Amino acid sequence: MTPSRRGSTPETYWGRRLRCWVKHPGHCPHSSTYHRRELGATPIDTEGPWRLGRRRGLDGLRGVAIMLVVAAHATVPGLDEGGHVGVTAFFVLSGFLITSLLVEEREESERVAFGAFYARRALRLLPALCALVASLLAASYVLREEFVSGSDALYSSFYAGNWIRAFGGHLSALDHTWSLAIEEQFYIVWPALLVAALAWKGRRAALLVALVGVGASLVTRVVLWQVSDDPVNRVQFGTDTRSDALLVGATLALVATGRRQWVSSGLMVAVGLVGLLVVSTLHISGQMSFVWVPTLATIAAGLAVWGIAGEGYKGWLTGAAIVLIGRRSYGLYLWHVPIFAQLGTDRIPAAIPFPLQVVLLGALSWLMTVMSWRFVEQPFLRIKDGRASRAHAAKGPATDDGRGGSAALVVGGHRQ
Incomplete structure (x- = not known):
C-alpha cells in the first residue's frame, strides 16, 4: 500500500509524485x-467529460478584473496598467465561456441555433447599455451639458465605438464601450467560424483556426505599432489587434471540452492572479504598454481560467463578496466610467481627500449597478431564462446534462 x-x-x-x-x-x-x-x-470526479456548469471561481475572476478596471479609472496610484489588464482578462473569460457554450450546444443537438444564441446575447447586454445611453442623453438635455452626443450614443448602441476610438475619435462619457464593441464583433464572426471548422474537420480544425487567429492578432498589433500614424489608438482599440485574448479563451475552451474533467490547480490560479496584479503595477509606456501588456495579461488570465475550470476549485475567488462583484460586473463596468469621469473631476469639492472621493464615487457606482441589475437587467434575464427553459424542455429531459448550469453561470453575471 x-x-x-x-x-x-x-x-x-516527492520522487514518487514526480514519477x-x-x-x-x-x-x-x-x-x-x-x-x-x-x-x-x-x-473529485474526473471520469466524465468536462462541462462548463456553474463555476463560482470564474465569477470571482471577473470580480478581480472589474476592480482592476475601476481602480485604474479612479487613478489609484500604482495601478497604471490596471485598465488594460482588467479588460484583457474580460476578453479571455468571454472567449472561454462563449466557446464552451457553443461547443456544448453543438455536441448535444448536433447544431447551433444561431437565432437563439443572438437573442440571448441581446437580452443580456442591450437593455443595460440602452438604459445607460438613455440616462446620459436625458442628463445632457436636462442639465444643458453634453455628457454624450447623439452620434456617440448611436455608435455605442450599435457596437461600433471601438473603431471611432481606433482612428482618434472619442465617445465622451461612453468612451469605455469600445471593449463591448470588440466583444460583440467577436460574437458576430466567431460562432460561424467555429461551427464551420467543427463541421469541416472537427475540434482540431477549430483549434487551428483559433491559434492562427491568436498569432495573426499579435502580429497585427506589432506591425501596426510600427507603421500606423496613430499607433496608440489603432493598436489599443482595433478588433483585429485585440482579438488574441478572446481567441486564447476560445482555445482553452476547445481543449477543455475535448477532454475528461481534471482537478483544479490552486497553484495555477495563484500564478495567474499574481501575474495580473504584477502587470497592472508596471509603470511603462509606448510599445511595451500597448503591445506587450495585453499579451502578458492574456497569459496570466489564461492560467487563472484553466486552473479554475478544473473540478473542485474552492479558493478565495469563490468567496461571496468577490463572486457578487463579478456577477454584477457588467453594470458596474457601464456605470463607473461616467460617474468617475463626470463627477470625479468637477463636482466633488477639492477639500475632500482623494481616498474618500474614490469611496464616494465607488459607492455611487455600486448603487447605480444595483439599480441597473434590479430594474433593468433582471427583468430581461427572466425573459431570457424563460426562452432557454422552453427550448430546453422541447429537447426533452434526456438532453439535460449540465447546460442548465451553464445558463445559470451566464445569467449569474458573465458578460456574455
Whole structure:
C-alpha cells in the first residue's frame, strides 16, 4: 500500500509524485485527490467529460478584473496598467465561456441555433447599455451639458465605438464601450467560424483556426505599432489587434471540452492572479504598454481560467463578496466610467481627500449597478431564462446534462 504523506520521507514522497505524474498525469495515486479520498473526503470526479456548469471561481475572476478596471479609472496610484489588464482578462473569460457554450450546444443537438444564441446575447447586454445611453442623453438635455452626443450614443448602441476610438475619435462619457464593441464583433464572426471548422474537420480544425487567429492578432498589433500614424489608438482599440485574448479563451475552451474533467490547480490560479496584479503595477509606456501588456495579461488570465475550470476549485475567488462583484460586473463596468469621469473631476469639492472621493464615487457606482441589475437587467434575464427553459424542455429531459448550469453561470453575471 502506498505510504501516507505523513509517513514518507520528503525525497521518497516527492520522487514518487514526480514519477507518477509523468506516467499518469491527473490520475496519480500519490496526489492530493488520492489522499483526500483516503481521509474520507468526498472525491473529485474526473471520469466524465468536462462541462462548463456553474463555476463560482470564474465569477470571482471577473470580480478581480472589474476592480482592476475601476481602480485604474479612479487613478489609484500604482495601478497604471490596471485598465488594460482588467479588460484583457474580460476578453479571455468571454472567449472561454462563449466557446464552451457553443461547443456544448453543438455536441448535444448536433447544431447551433444561431437565432437563439443572438437573442440571448441581446437580452443580456442591450437593455443595460440602452438604459445607460438613455440616462446620459436625458442628463445632457436636462442639465444643458453634453455628457454624450447623439452620434456617440448611436455608435455605442450599435457596437461600433471601438473603431471611432481606433482612428482618434472619442465617445465622451461612453468612451469605455469600445471593449463591448470588440466583444460583440467577436460574437458576430466567431460562432460561424467555429461551427464551420467543427463541421469541416472537427475540434482540431477549430483549434487551428483559433491559434492562427491568436498569432495573426499579435502580429497585427506589432506591425501596426510600427507603421500606423496613430499607433496608440489603432493598436489599443482595433478588433483585429485585440482579438488574441478572446481567441486564447476560445482555445482553452476547445481543449477543455475535448477532454475528461481534471482537478483544479490552486497553484495555477495563484500564478495567474499574481501575474495580473504584477502587470497592472508596471509603470511603462509606448510599445511595451500597448503591445506587450495585453499579451502578458492574456497569459496570466489564461492560467487563472484553466486552473479554475478544473473540478473542485474552492479558493478565495469563490468567496461571496468577490463572486457578487463579478456577477454584477457588467453594470458596474457601464456605470463607473461616467460617474468617475463626470463627477470625479468637477463636482466633488477639492477639500475632500482623494481616498474618500474614490469611496464616494465607488459607492455611487455600486448603487447605480444595483439599480441597473434590479430594474433593468433582471427583468430581461427572466425573459431570457424563460426562452432557454422552453427550448430546453422541447429537447426533452434526456438532453439535460449540465447546460442548465451553464445558463445559470451566464445569467449569474458573465458578460456574455
